Amino acid sequence: MPVLTVLTNSQGDVLGSVRTDVAGQGPGLPGQARVVARPGQRLIQIEVDDDVLKLDPSALHEFIKANYLRSTSEAPRNESDLVRTPAGPMPAEAVHAVGPGETVTRDPDGDYKITPRKGTEAPS
Secondary structure (H helix, E strand, O other), X not given: OOEEEEEEEOOOOEEXXXXXXXXXXXXXXXXXXXXXXXXXXXXXXXXOOHHHHOOOHHHHHHHHHHHHOOOHXXXXXXXXXXXXXXXXXXXXXXXXXXXXXXXXXXXXXXOEEEEEXXXXXXXX
């Protein structure tokens, strides 16, 4: 599945998204896109279906916000209940360990599961 790098702000808004898993083609294009987050922003990587990539930018960002970002109203009340993750602070009960060679995927029913990353062997 395609991987999107998503730039968000501290309010949970999607500021931009880019595919970083494909090389630029054509004269003068960079080999790969890079995204940098400023203070108060964060980067997350998500796997999406090819159909999701066909959405216009506004619809894509709404889809990402609805399906991959938590609202600020879901934030835990006690900071000691937070765990630092690549997607930002999350409630401890919503965090699961993902090991080397594993990835989190979302099935068509909307459930998430940990699966071996393509091109790697499952841990023994």
